[in-house]
Amino acid sequence: MSVHPITPEPGREFVLTVSCADRRGIVHAVSGVMLEQSMTILDSQQFADTTAGEFHLRMHLVREGIALAVEELDAAMRGVAAAFAMTYAVHDLSRRRRVLVLVSQQGHCLNDLLFRVESGSLPVEVPAIVSNHETFRDLAEWHGIPFHHVPVALDTKPAAEAELRRLVDHYRADTIALARYMQILSSGLCAEFPGRIINIHHSLLPSFKGAKPYTQAHDRGVKVIGATAHYVTADLDEGPIIEQDFRRVDHRMSPAELASVGQELEAMAFARALRWHAEHRVVLRGRRTIVFD
Amino acid sequence: MSVHPITPEPGREFVLTVSCADRRGIVHAVSGVMLEQSMTILDSQQFADTTAGEFHLRMHLVREGIALAVEELDAAMRGVAAAFAMTYAVHDLSRRRRVLVLVSQQGHCLNDLLFRVESGSLPVEVPAIVSNHETFRDLAEWHGIPFHHVPVALDTKPAAEAELRRLVDHYRADTIALARYMQILSSGLCAEFPGRIINIHHSLLPSFKGAKPYTQAHDRGVKVIGATAHYVTADLDEGPIIEQDFRRVDHRMSPAELASVGQELEAMAFARALRWHAEHRVVLRGRRTIVFD
Amino acid sequence: MSVHPITPEPGREFVLTVSCADRRGIVHAVSGVMLEQSMTILDSQQFADTTAGEFHLRMHLVREGIALAVEELDAAMRGVAAAFAMTYAVHDLSRRRRVLVLVSQQGHCLNDLLFRVESGSLPVEVPAIVSNHETFRDLAEWHGIPFHHVPVALDTKPAAEAELRRLVDHYRADTIALARYMQILSSGLCAEFPGRIINIHHSLLPSFKGAKPYTQAHDRGVKVIGATAHYVTADLDEGPIIEQDFRRVDHRMSPAELASVGQELEAMAFARALRWHAEHRVVLRGRRTIVFD
Amino acid sequence: MSVHPITPEPGREFVLTVSCADRRGIVHAVSGVMLEQSMTILDSQQFADTTAGEFHLRMHLVREGIALAVEELDAAMRGVAAAFAMTYAVHDLSRRRRVLVLVSQQGHCLNDLLFRVESGSLPVEVPAIVSNHETFRDLAEWHGIPFHHVPVALDTKPAAEAELRRLVDHYRADTIALARYMQILSSGLCAEFPGRIINIHHSLLPSFKGAKPYTQAHDRGVKVIGATAHYVTADLDEGPIIEQDFRRVDHRMSPAELASVGQELEAMAFARALRWHAEHRVVLRGRRTIVFD
CATH class of the missing domain: 3.30.70.260 (ACT domain)
Known part of the structure; x- marks a missing residue:
């Protein structure tokens, strides 16, 4: 690699x-x-x-x-x-975007992102990886990227977000990528970084906002699932959509199997959104984006 | 043909x-x-x-x-x-399902359905076509299918639904296919025909229920649109999904262009749902379907 | 309509x-x-x-x-x-392209094309329909379009092509659309109309050129089938590709079932290619096309 | 992970x-x-x-x-x-298939495969990785998997294949996975392991066999590219297809950009084929496969 x-x-x-x-x-x-x-x-x-x-x-x-x-x-x-x-x-274009990556305990988007950066298909710098868990410290260090464990509990959230702001400054990050980061950012933080935070949500928004979208999708009996990469705003899962990927599913798939298929879609939609953002291809217009792909 | x-x-x-x-x-x-x-x-x-x-x-x-x-x-x-x-x-299987087709003023699903029936890829009988407009009388008659104009106004809806019930009986229809029929059926009527009414909705449900889904999709800036064929229940656009088709779109497409692309998706999802229903491939389980395709 | x-x-x-x-x-x-x-x-x-x-x-x-x-x-x-x-x-753009449509005995592309022209989504004129069979005379006449039966046998091919040239002249057609026309045009005729004849081939070219592509696809056990709309050149099935559509298939589908699924793909790829051609979106560059969609 | x-x-x-x-x-x-x-x-x-x-x-x-x-x-x-x-x-099912992975210098399929094995979505054992280059020794060792460098030159091919056979025996591998292994196996070796060697080819076979399929695809101007996972037979790129994945492309994409998009398709088709093989879902029938997915 x-x-x-x-x-x-x-x-x-x-x-x-x-x-x-x-x-x-x-x-x-x-x-x-x-x-x-x-x-x-x-x-x-x-x-x-x-x-x-x-x-x-x-x-x-x-x-x-x-x-x-x-x-x-x-x-x-x-x-x-x-x-x-x-x-x-x-x-x-000689100045690459600096993307601080946040992740929790599912590593498929992170693994895919790091592979793309190293193999040259995603033109960004990743100055550091931040997580509310220790799960991916080894992986980060193997890639030679600083890893910061910033735990988040109900009463430590303001402190955690302060630390996050400090890390953004310290690493001169222009973009924050939520690579399956399972904490909801405060409205204040979202407002401080308009058009600079990209999340991957594991449903075809606006369907199945919030928690457990694959379980929601299973319960509703949809025949297609997907993933949505979007800019984060204070309004949860309502930010402007950059990219969506999707695939046909059927009644035989349990929520866990939908989640497994969905991981591929999440990684691909997220990577494309980050590349387009990095190459200045995305124009934000209210709730919509223009993507000059 | x-x-x-x-x-x-x-x-x-x-x-x-x-x-x-x-x-x-x-x-x-x-x-x-x-x-x-x-x-x-x-x-x-x-x-x-x-x-x-x-x-x-x-x-x-x-x-x-x-x-x-x-x-x-x-x-x-x-x-x-x-x-x-x-x-x-x-x-x-020698006894084909008898499908009463309802349509308003957009003919793409009707035209597609009639072509499939005549060319042999959709194994159903269409004993009659019913519409709240006269638009497709000529088309129906060219195909040799009886056409019934049943206008619907606010105060005539009960009478119109009574006529619809009469036609279902008269033609011994076991299925009602809403091929872009733009009237909302009463809860009572829906309840009388459980698992027998199939609608095509022009969005990827549960996204964009109700009116003007392509305009809603445009406003939300989604990158994929679709169509959903589902059994009709008293709960509008909430019935069990039989089939969905979908396609990638981008910011350049106006609501009218989304609608034009969507017509293809509607016709295909509707035709597949009707075929599966006709071939006894769909099992209704609460809000979900099992499709033995 | x-x-x-x-x-x-x-x-x-x-x-x-x-x-x-x-x-x-x-x-x-x-x-x-x-x-x-x-x-x-x-x-x-x-x-x-x-x-x-x-x-x-x-x-x-x-x-x-x-x-x-x-x-x-x-x-x-x-x-x-x-x-x-x-x-x-x-x-x-007030002067629409005039498309002479040729068809044999399968009507799905023709039916789809006529519906699109009448409903306004395909901005071309169809001054006449030509066929080597009588199958679609009724359909053509119902749409108010002149129908010409030009039979083709081994020894009458030159005469048939002469008649075809005459019809192109007579109707001032700038484009010839082969909507599942199962006769091979002579090299001479192809050369006379460069970039003006559009064919729909029922495979994902360059796979499965020539006859019975769905049978070929079945024998080879592919997991995806498709259709290819291309400009016709003297080199059979080798002309520049304008559009392809495609869908996943599996081992359970017989050649006849592949053909049935393929009809949808053929009609869609053909219609898109004709629209792009009609809107002057296609640039021919040797064996390739640039499509400004 | x-x-x-x-x-x-x-x-x-x-x-x-x-x-x-x-x-x-x-x-x-x-x-x-x-x-x-x-x-x-x-x-x-x-x-x-x-x-x-x-x-x-x-x-x-x-x-x-x-x-x-x-x-x-x-x-x-x-x-x-x-x-x-x-x-x-x-x-x-408590006895997992043992898959010896062969790779050359492109690591996207290998990286994806290792991630899936570790995260539990691909139920196989990988007892060793073999390569004709040293490129991925670090990666293999980080995952705790033995790595064998078996260089191949024109005159050492028989010796290299002998070593490969020895490794298959030594590691009791039942399957050989060619994760972008750019050496052609001899007919003899292919014949020794029928239905046990799985390759990923970077085109939608039977289109674009042999070398540089993305360049071939670019030259032919196709509008869809894909990847094919298949069992290896002595007949190069002609073995029974297990899975194909595919995506729409356009004239703007260079061979290098097609290759970049194709990497995602290769990794996904390869992973699905390996999973189905591992779960005894694939039946080999001459040139075709039955996949009970």
Whole structure:
């Protein structure tokens, strides 16, 4: 498991994301800036939400000639951004997202995530793993990743969350990934990290929110189960959906068998959501997401 | 569209369904009866629900030698059925289920159903089509099927349902298929026909019950949509699920586009549910179904 | 089935497709032309094939203010097209593709296609239906579509193909759709209509080319079957694939049962391929297609 | 990863598999033996292959009262087996299949397999891992599994295969799992272990046999890719298929991206095939398999 993914050199590959009110001339203006900056457009995806009157754009850009600081590219966009009242961001792809992973006692998402990071298919850094149990300390250490045991009991939750905030700061994490972390985060914590916490829920939301979704699915007799990766908001299991995976099931499967099949779906939906988030492909719009996959 | 499906001769092909408390010796006893009756077992499926302690069986049987009346086969089962306190039924496959089809103004499920019946892939009789609109009279008549316009207004609903009951009787229908029939049946009517009314709902139940499920799905930003065929109970959109079909969607699809994709899913889930029902493959167990597909 | 799709007014909605060698400035130049022509970009999709060094673009455009003739838009593109050595085309979406449908004795794709055209989800005109059998004359006539019986025998094939050419001319058909047409077209005929003949083959090509693919699939014991919609070339079942649909199967299914399941897949893959072709979403690149869905 | 699956006590849980010419009375006779042996039938699946005139049965049995040696159950079946000219086998589920895993330099199937074994969802023993590279020695050792480096060069292949045979003997392996092992086994070796070697091939066989299937898939422009788990025979990539998994792809995906998506499919198809093999659910019939899943 020694293959590492290719990270571009600094100042060479960028992602630009733009959101603004839809009107004529946006693409011409933005592509004009990029032409001036000697950028080749590797990929460009856009979405005009005609109901909302909004326009959203993601460009994957390669700089020809000498490297360019991301701050300069940001500055170059300012005029056009002001003219169109754009919300925009530029990202240098040499700087990987730093994902703090939280897990409890089920390791399928964690194991899958670590394998993907090491084999190069998931371009993030995992600076540390945090758990309310000791279960995965060995695994983390084998991968050379710091492990923090932060137990959570009813009366220690505020302290645990304070420690979590400290770890986010300490490791300069920009993203928190809940890889089957079975504690509910407080509303306050959720609100502090909007669009930065990604959870995997083991049902096809909005079906079967809350506890024991596979048992709920079994009781209701559904013929398909799934998993949902979503941004966490203060409203439990109601955050914007990034990705869902799903599979046909039948009456013969017990809740435990549904859970076993579901583990595959959870790991895949979670990994795709993290990759899209890491590659700046997800635009948050209220309860919905735009995914430029 | 002239190909007609093969219906077996009377007294030759049977389906036996059995449900009882699970204990040793059931299969031996039932297969003994069938051996005495010169039956070859074409297919046998069983399900032991270990949680409930229940046993369910479906056998597809072929009679060798001379034909046998279904009543005789029924009588032959009586001793074993009493010994094991079985609920059982025998069906002669030469007698097709008679399905009264109800539809409103969207014809995709109706068109698909009629094509399948005529081309032989759906082994049912459709003695008549009933609608609260005139939209599909021409289509019905082109297929040579009687069409009844039964308008429904707020104050005429009891009269309309009385007419519906009359048509069920008149056509000796054993099943009512709601092929996108947009009227809610009264609790009373639902209760009169338990396990005999099949509806197609345009969402992956239990998500998005009630009106405009594709709009609800769009607003919630789900990444998969689906359709659910279920038995109708007095509890709206809560009846036992027979079949679901589903497909990946993305942010670019408007509610209208979701509805267009969903039509394919509705037609397929509905057709499969009707076929399984027609072939005595569905066992109703509370809110769940066992489908011996 | 009286709902008809909305066709835009002439001169209001356009699709532009562009292919050229990839270099900086293409998007800026094209979007500049569109800005001058008072076009709003409803949708824009592009694909930079880095291996081949090619760039492909599809824009869906809406003209604001007064209508514009498609010839004027074409003329407006000329300068930029020459500067970048582009292959390009502009299409006024008020002019629907005219699809001549060929069918033999299996009607599932034809029935599905006609339903979609009438209900508005497939934006094409079907000026006539041609068959080597009389089977579907009634169906065609019920839909008010001219039906031509063109029998094909070993020694009459050249005459039959001559008649087919005449019908294409007579009906000004731009596309020929083989909706389970079981005659092999001559190499000559295929070569005359490059990118204009769409076939549905009942296997997941390149598996199971030629005759009886479901029997081949059964013999090989595959666990998934599918259907492939592709452009027809002189090389049988080797043309560029537009769309494939597929489903899990198991050992219990006979070739006839595989065929029955496959009919659904064929109808869906065929319909999607025709819609994408009709909406100018398919770019032909050698043996491959780019589909801007 | 400390959760270990439940293995039944010896003499308590059995699987019986039976194959014979189809005739009346088989189920009655077999269920009679089981009744005498105080066996409860937890699950029973059968398949009458009407074309071949064959009957196949798998029963999952639980012994009530005191434990029974598998040899006694075997002996109890002898009379019925002779009367019906059955091929049959009985397996005590307390004895797990011993799977020797072979791998080269890609670890996704190996990692997934080890995780499943440790977390209890794949009921096999892995007594050793063999590789023609050193890449995964650390991983194997971390899991506490002996690792054997058996390099293969053109002139050392016979010696390498001799060592492989020795390891199979030494570890009393009943199954060899090729978890992306990139060496072609000799015909002789394949013939020595019929139905005992399982390979994962990275295409939807019979499409894209041989080398670089994702590149082949890209060149052919298919819209779906997949993975195939199959028994190995002397005929390369032609062995009986146990399981296939598959996913939609599009023109934007390079061969490397197809390979990345394909890894998920490979791991899942491989794991399912191994589980079904381990649970005696797979019946080999010429080029086909019957899978009692």
